Amino acid sequence: MATVETALGPVATTELGPTLMHEHIVTRSPGVQENWPHLWDRNAILALAEQKMADLYRRGIRALVDLTTVDLGRDIDLIVGVARRSRVHVIVATGVWWRPQRYFSVHGVDAVAELFIRDITLGIGASGVKAAIIKCATDTAGVTPVIENVLRASARAQKATGVPISTHTWAAGRTGEAQQAIFAQEGVDLSRVIIGHSGDSEDLGYLRGLMERGSTIGMDRFGLDNYLPTAKRVDVIARLSAEGYAGKMVLSHDANCWTDMLSEDAKRRTRPQWNYNHISDDILPALRKAGVKDDQIDQMLVRNPRAIFEATPTRRR
Ligand SMILES: [Zn+2]
Numbered sequence: 511m512a513t514v515e516t517a518l519g520p521v522a523t524t525e526l527g528p529t530l531m532h533e534h535i536v537t538r539s540p541g542v543q544e545n546w547p548h549l550w551d552r553n554a555i556l557a558l559a560e561q562k563m564a565d566l567y568r569r570g571i572r573a574l575v576d577l578t579t580v581d582l583g584r585d586i587d588l589i590v591g592v593a594r595r596s597r598v599h600v601i602v603a604t605g606v607w608w609r610p611q612r613y614f615s616v617h618g619v620d621a622v623a624e625l626f627i628r629d630i631t632l633g634i635g636a637s638g639v640k641a642a643i644i645k646c647a648t649d650t651a652g653v654t655p656v657i658e659n660v661l662r663a664s665a666r667a668q669k670a671t672g673v674p675i676s677t678h679t680w681a682a683g684r685t686g687e688a689q690q691a692i693f694a695q696e697g698v699d700l701s702r703v704i705i706g707h708s709g710d711s712e713d714l715g716y717l718r719g720l721m722e723r724g725s726t727i728g729m730d731r732f733g734l735d736n737y738l739p740t741a742k743r744v745d746v747i748a749r750l751s752a753e754g755y756a757g758k759m760v761l762s763h764d765a766n767c768w769t770d771m772l773s774e775d776a777k778r779r780t781r782p783q784w785n786y787n788h789i790s791d792d793i794l795p796a797l798r799k800a801g802v803k804d805d806q807i808d809q810m811l812v813r814n815p816r817a818i819f820e821a822t823p824t825r826r827r
Contacts, residue, residue: 514819515640516573517586517593517600526599527572529815532676532706532730532762533786535559535576535592535600538583538770540611549770556591558774559767562786563596569790573599573815575762577645577676577706581609583770586634592767601819604629604667605645606660607678615656622663623670630671642819644668647678648685653692661689665696668703672823676704676728681711681737686720686727700724702821704760710737712746721750721758726814730762732793733784740783744793747810748800756806760814761789 513520536555543550566574578584586602593600604626606614614622629641646664648657668675675693679685686705693703701724708717709729720727729747731737747759765785768774777784783792794807 512820514601514822515642517576517590517602517639521599523816523820525572526812526816526819528570528811529573529575529760530571530762530786530789531575531704531760531815532577532728532764533574534578534582534764534766534769535589536583536585536768537578537766538585540581540583542770543583552588555588555768556595559592560595562767563592563598566786566790567597569787571598571786571790573601574786575601575603575643575676575815577603577643577678579603579605579607579645581607581611584634586637586639590637590639601642602634602639603643603645603676604634604641605664606647607645608647608649608651608657610656610660614660619659619662619666622659623666626663626667627670630667630673642673642822644673644675645677646675646689648680648689649678650680650683652683652685653688658692661692662696665693665698668693668698669696672702672821674702674704674818674822677706679705679707681707681709681713681716684711684713684716686716686725690720690723690725694723701726704728704818706730707737707764709743709746710734712738712742714746714749717746717750718753718755721755726758726760726818728762729759729810731764732761733763733765733781733788735781735783740793740796744796744800747797748802751802751806756802756809757814759810760818761793761810763788
């Protein structure tokens, strides 16, 4: 029986069900709440997260992938606390986002890869929780020296462990292409890579290319209309599904239960649809209306995520 590591230990991949492939429980600026603890009410955040996860479960979502890295303030004890209060499986990531701390530029590729491998094989900190996916990112600045370090370290950790890579991109700058090139150069099988935030783009040529080279694309920022309006996001998925690409797309919001970037009030005011429930409540009906078949929705939400995690070998080095 194939299993996947979660915040509460291994779970059969058959139990994952509908899975959101790019979300966050909590994101924060590392070091800020530790130094100004009045900014941090852990119990209130746990209560808020418990509520949001229950809403998600009620809608039929059974798993989410928390792609929160060290530079997004990954807090494994908090993630475990939320998972314990939730019936939704939480898959945890290792890796680095596009704001790496100085550490990641002054230590070499292999030293950084070792950190990721440790999270995957031994567990994160003293928690015993194993990461099941590697996150890395290329934003508007492109492949800077430190980002190249992180991309190559992610590739080497992928090859050493078999777990998938999931990226953040600046889709308008087609940065997924540079990521694929570096991964391929490092010998990564591109089918083990999810090029994230591809749903921000309506450049079908770019998106087809990413998938034709083997990767899955993340249609994973539903509710962030500032990058691409909802109607266009839906239209792109409908077109690509009609062309036969449903096997290469996964769905998500890139939302969170709490972030130090934006209050709950400000979220509701400025990004009213940016929440865990938007896909279940609004997007799936819109996709059906646009001609996407139930079987294709099942593929993007259930079968693709399951296959991505099933391809991780059980035996590790
Ligand atoms: Zn994200």
